[in-house]
Amino acid sequence: MVRKGRKMEFAKGSQSICFEHSPYIVSSGCVVGSKESQGPLSKWFDKTNQDDLFGADTWEEAESNMQKEACVLALSKANLKPEDIRYLFGGDLLRQGIATSLGVEALQIPMFGLYGACSTSGEALALSAMSVAAGYGNCTLAVTSSHFGSAEKEFRFPLGYANQRPLASQWTVTGSGAFIVGTKKSQVRISGVTVGKIVDYGLKDSQNMGACMAPAAADTIYWNLKDFERSVEDYDTIITGDLGYIGHRILIDLLAQKGIDIQEKHKDCGMMIFDQKSQDTNAGGSGCGCAAVTLAGYILPKLKKGEWKRILFVPTGALMSTVSYNEGASVPGIAHGIVLEHC
Amino acid sequence: MVRKGRKMEFAKGSQSICFEHSPYIVSSGCVVGSKESQGPLSKWFDKTNQDDLFGADTWEEAESNMQKEACVLALSKANLKPEDIRYLFGGDLLRQGIATSLGVEALQIPMFGLYGACSTSGEALALSAMSVAAGYGNCTLAVTSSHFGSAEKEFRFPLGYANQRPLASQWTVTGSGAFIVGTKKSQVRISGVTVGKIVDYGLKDSQNMGACMAPAAADTIYWNLKDFERSVEDYDTIITGDLGYIGHRILIDLLAQKGIDIQEKHKDCGMMIFDQKSQDTNAGGSGCGCAAVTLAGYILPKLKKGEWKRILFVPTGALMSTVSYNEGASVPGIAHGIVLEHC
Numbered sequence: 001m002v003r004k005g006r007k008m009e010f011a012k013g014s015q016s017i018c019f020e021h022s023p024y025i026v027s028s029g030c031v032v033g034s035k036e037s038q039g040p041l042s043k044w045f046d047k048t049n050q051d052d053l054f055g056a057d058t059w060e061e062a063e064s065n066m067q068k069e070a071c072v073l074a075l076s077k078a079n080l081k082p083e084d085i086r087y088l089f090g091g092d093l094l095r096q097g098i099a100t101s102l103g104v105e106a107l108q109i110p111m112f113g114l115y116g117a118c119s120t121s122g123e124a125l126a127l128s129a130m131s132v133a134a135g136y137g138n139c140t141l142a143v144t145s146s147h148f149g150s151a152e153k154e155f156r157f158p159l160g161y162a163n164q165r166p167l168a169s170q171w172t173v174t175g176s177g178a179f180i181v182g183t184k185k186s187q188v189r190i191s192g193v194t195v196g197k198i199v200d201y202g203l204k205d206s207q208n209m210g211a212c213m214a215p216a217a218a219d220t221i222y223w224n225l226k227d228f229e230r231s232v233e234d235y236d237t238i239i240t241g242d243l244g245y246i247g248h249r250i251l252i253d254l255l256a257q258k259g260i261d262i263q264e265k266h267k268d269c270g271m272m273i274f275d276q277k278s279q280d281t282n283a284g285g286s287g288c289g290c291a292a293v294t295l296a297g298y299i300l301p302k303l304k305k306g307e308w309k310r311i312l313f314v315p316t317g318a319l320m321s322t323v324s325y326n327e328g329a330s331v332p333g334i335a336h337g338i339v340l341e342h343c
Numbered sequence: 344m345v346r347k348g349r350k351m352e353f354a355k356g357s358q359s360i361c362f363e364h365s366p367y368i369v370s371s372g373c374v375v376g377s378k379e380s381q382g383p384l385s386k387w388f389d390k391t392n393q394d395d396l397f398g399a400d401t402w403e404e405a406e407s408n409m410q411k412e413a414c415v416l417a418l419s420k421a422n423l424k425p426e427d428i429r430y431l432f433g434g435d436l437l438r439q440g441i442a443t444s445l446g447v448e449a450l451q452i453p454m455f456g457l458y459g460a461c462s463t464s465g466e467a468l469a470l471s472a473m474s475v476a477a478g479y480g481n482c483t484l485a486v487t488s489s490h491f492g493s494a495e496k497e498f499r500f501p502l503g504y505a506n507q508r509p510l511a512s513q514w515t516v517t518g519s520g521a522f523i524v525g526t527k528k529s530q531v532r533i534s535g536v537t538v539g540k541i542v543d544y545g546l547k548d549s550q551n552m553g554a555c556m557a558p559a560a561a562d563t564i565y566w567n568l569k570d571f572e573r574s575v576e577d578y579d580t581i582i583t584g585d586l587g588y589i590g591h592r593i594l595i596d597l598l599a600q601k602g603i604d605i606q607e608k609h610k611d612c613g614m615m616i617f618d619q620k621s622q623d624t625n626a627g628g629s630g631c632g633c634a635a636v637t638l639a640g641y642i643l644p645k646l647k648k649g650e651w652k653r654i655l656f657v658p659t660g661a662l663m664s665t666v667s668y669n670e671g672a673s674v675p676g677i678a679h680g681i682v683l684e685h686c
Contacts, residue, residue: 015429015453017479058670086358087538094664095438095497097458098672101541101662105675110358110538112466113458113662113677115440123455127470134477136360154438154666195430195453198444319444319456321437323497327401329441332448334456 015195016227016337022189023132025340026139026180029073030296031066032289033148033174039274044297045175046073052149052174059149060099063092063176067103067145070176070296074141078180082107085180086137089124091115092145092288093172094154095321099145103176109141117317118213118242119196120144121177121292122336125313126193128181129338138183145176146287155206155322168208170244170286173273177292185343187304192339194224198319200332206318206325210247210270210283213316216333217243218254220314224337225260232262236308239299240335241291241315242270244284269294291315299340306342313338358538359570359680365532366475368683369482369523372416373639374409375632376491376517382617387640388518389416395492395517402492403442406435406519410446410488413519413639417484421523425450428523429480432467434458435488435631436515437497438664442488446519452484460660461556461585462539463487464520464635465679468656469536471524472681481526488519489630498549498665511551513587513629516616520635528686530647535682537567541662543675549661549668553590553613553626556659559676560586561597563657567680568603575605579651582642583678584634584658585613587627612637634658642683649685656681 030046037048047069054065067090075082088107091114092099100113116123124142131140149159151172157163165171181190199216206212217240225231232238243251248268255262269291270284295313302308316335325331373389380391390412397408410433418425431450434457435442443456459466467485474483492502494515500506524533542559549555560583568574575581586594591611598605612634613627638656645651659678668674 060666060670061672091458093439095666096436096460096662096664098662098664098667101675101677102667102672105541105543108540110540111677112470112538115434115456115458117439127455130477130479131473134473134479136473136477195455197451197453198448200448319439319441321439321441323403323438324441324445327403329404329445332444334444334454 014227015223016192018192019133021133022191023129023181024184024186025188026182026184026186027074027078028179028296028300029070029077030177030293031070031175032293036173036175036273039279041273041298045293059147059153060094063099063145063147063150064103067099067143067176068106070178071104071107071141071143074178074180082109085109085139085141087112087131088141089114089127090143091120093151116334117319118286118288119315119317119334119336120288122315122338125179125338126195126336129190129193132181132183140181141178142181143178144288144292146172146289148172148174151287165282166207167282168246170209170270170283171274171281172287173285173290175289175293177296187343188300189341189343190338191341192228194220194227194337196220196334196336198332198334200330202330204330206320206331208246209286209318210244211250212318212331213333214243214247214250215254216335217251217314217316220335220337222258224312232260232265235265235310235312237267238262238265238312239267242286243268243316244270246283303340303342310341313340357570358566359535361535362476364476365534366472366524367527367529368531369525369527369529370417370421371522371639371643372413372420373520373636374413374518375636379516379518379616382622384616384641388636402490402496403437406442406488406490406493407446410442410486410519411449413521414447414450414484414486417521417523425452428452428482428484430455430474431484432457432470433486434463436494459677460662461629461631462658462660462677462679463631465658465681468522468681469538469679472533472536475524475526483524484521485524486521487631487635489515489632491515491517494630508625509550510625511589513552513613513626514617514624515630516628516633518632518636520639530686531643532684532686533681534684535571537563537570537680539563539677539679541675541677543673545673547673549663549674551589552629552661553587554593555661555674556676557586557590557593558597559678560594560657560659563678563680565601567655575603575608578608578653578655580610581605581608581655582610585629586611586659587613589626646683646685653684656683
C-alpha cells in the first residue's frame with residue numbers, strides 16, 4: 001500500500017514512500033576516467049578525464065578530486081553555491097568512506113556520510129528526496145563515486161600486480177555523479193522510493209558480485225511493484241545499477257519465478273557503460289560511480305526529453321569487506337528503488 | 344534561525360531543524376563488554392557481557408552479535424517486532440560498515456547504512472527523527488556499535504601485538520546502543536537536530552582523536568546555539584560523544600574564544616565510561632558505541648525522570664582510514680547535535 005504522508009495508514013512491513021510533493025532533480029554533474037571515455041556512453045558524460053589520477057598523487061585523492069568536481073559541476077549547472085545546499089548525502093566504496101569525507105570537505109555543507117556499497121547512489125537520492133519532500137531545506141546534494149585504482153587496492157590487488165580477473169568479475173567504474181535534489185521545478189521528479197532490505201542467499205564469491213546482488217534487486221523491484229500497486233508495464237524501463245551480464249540473467253529468472261517478466265524492460269548500467277568485448281570488462285561495470293554517472297549522463301536526458309515517462313532506477317550493492325570475505329562470511333546484497341518521472 | 348517545516352523561511356547556510364511534531368525515543372537497548380562492565384557506568388547498562396567474543400569466532404562477528412542483541416533489547420522493551428519498524432539507520436567503524444550489515448541482516452528491516460565514524464549515533468538519531476517527524480513511518484530504529492578488538496585490528500594493531508598506547512590515545516568502547524524513535528509518546532523527545540559540517544584543523548595524529556574532533560564539536564555547538572537562538576543556560580548539560588580528556592579541554596578553549604563558556608555544563612561520554620586511572624584508558628573512551636551506550640544507559644534515564652529537562656547530545660567523529668593516514672592526509676572531524684527534552 002502506498003503511503004502519502006502523515007495521515008495515511010502505514011502498512012506493516014511496507015518499505016516504500018510515495019511523495020505527496022515530489023522533489024525534483026534540479027541538476028546533475030558527472031565526471032569519468034579514461035576507460036569510461038572510450039565506452040559506448042562516452043559522449044553523454046559532462047567531463048571525461050584522460051588522467052585517471054585527476055591531478056593527484058594517490059588513487060584515493062584522485063577519487064576525492066573527481067567527486068568534488070562532480071559536485072561543483074552540478075552546483076554550477078543549477079547556478080547555486082555550496083551555501084545554498086541544506087544537506088549533503090554522500091558515500092563511496094572505500095574503507096571509512098574516505099573519498100567522500102576528503103572530497104566534499106571543501107564545500108562545507110552539513111553532511112550525512114553513507115555506506116551502501118554500489119547502491120549508495122540510490123540511498124543518497126532516497127534520503128535527499130525524503131529530506132526535501134519533508135521540508136528540510138529547498139536543496140540537497142546527493143553524490144557518490146568509485147575509482148578503479150582505489151577499489152582494486154581496497155578490495156582485490158594493487159594494480160601493479162597485474163592479476164588475472166575471472167570472467168564473473170566486474171570492472172569498477174572510475175566516475176562520480178552528483179545530483180541537486182530540490183523543490184525547484186525541473187523536467188524530472190522523484191515521485192517515490194523503495195528502501196531495500198539486506199538479502200542474503202549465502203553466496204561467498206566476491207568476484208561474482210552480480211550474483212550476490214541480483215536477489216536484492218529482485219526483492220526491491222518486487223516490493224516496489226507491490227507497494228505502488230503497479231505492474232512492469234507502468235515503467236518504461238527498469239534500470240539496475242551494476243548487476244552486469246551474470247546478475248542480469250539471475251534477476252530475470254528470480255522475478256520470473258514470482259510471475260514477473262521484466263526481460264523486455266530491463267537495462268543495467270554495468271552492461272551499458274562498457275563494450276564488453278572490445279574493452280575486456282568481463283561481466284560488466286560496477287562501483288558506486290557506475291549507476292551514478294549513467295543516471296546523470298544517459299538516463300536523465302531521456303527523462304527530460306520525455307522519451308521515457310516513468311522509470312524505476314535500482315542501484316545495487318554487495319555488502320562485504322576484505323575482512324568479512326577472509327573470515328568466510330557471505331556477501332549479502334542491498335538495492336534501493338528510485339521512481340523517476342518526466343514532468 | 345530555526346526552521347519548523349515546509350512553510351517556514353530557511354535561512355541560508357543554517358544547518359538545524361526544529362521539529363514541529365517532535366518524535367520520541369520510545370525505547371533503547373545497550374550491551375557492553377567486560378571492561379565497560381568494570382567502569383563507573385556499569386550498573387546502568389542493560390547487559391554486560393564478560394565474553395568479549397559474544398559467542399563468536401571473530402571480533403567482527405562479535406560486534407555484529409552485540410549490535411543485533413542491542414536491537415532486540417530495544418524492540419522487546421517497546422513490545423515491537425522487527426516488522427513494526429519502518430526503517431533502520433545504522434553504522435559502525437569497520438571498513439564497509441560490515442558489523443552493521445551482518446548484525447542487522449536477520450531483522451529484515453529496510454535499511455540505510457551510515458558512516459560518520461564515532462558521530463554515527465548522532466547521524467542515525469538525526470535521520471531517524473527526521474523520518475518519523477516527516478511521517479515516513481511510526482517507528483524507526485537507530486543503531487551503532489564499536490568493539491575494542493575489531494577497532495584495534497581495523498585502525499591500529501591486532502591485540503596480539505600488545506603494542507604500547509600513547510597517552511593521547513583513547514580506548515574504543517566495546518558496546519552497542521539501539522534506539523526506537525517513533526510517534527508513540529514517551530518521556531524523552533528529540534526536539535531538534537543540528538547536522539554537522541566537516542571541520543579540518545589539519546591535525547594528522549590519529550592517536551590523538553580528541554584533538555582532531557574538538558573543532559567539529561565546537562562548530563556544531565556554536566551553530567546549534569545560533570540556529571535555535573539559545574544560550575548555554577538553556578541546556579542542563581551539553582554532552583559530547585568521545586572527545587576524552589584532551590578534546591574536552593580543547594573544546595572549552597575553542598568555545599571560550601567565541602565568548603561561549605560551557606565549562607560548567609560540559610560532560611563527555613568518553614570521560615564518563617571508564618575510570619581513567621584504574622582502568623588505564625589514557626585519554627578516555629571512544630568509538631560509535633561509547634556515545635550510544637552512555638545515552639541509552641546513563642543519559643536517557645535522567646531525562647526520563649526529569650532530572651535534566653533539556654540537553655544537547657553531540658556525538659563526535661574523526662574521519663580517517665588507515666589508507667588516508669598512511670598517505671599523510673589530515674584527520675578532519677564531524678559532530679552532530681541532538682536536542683533531547685524531558686516531556
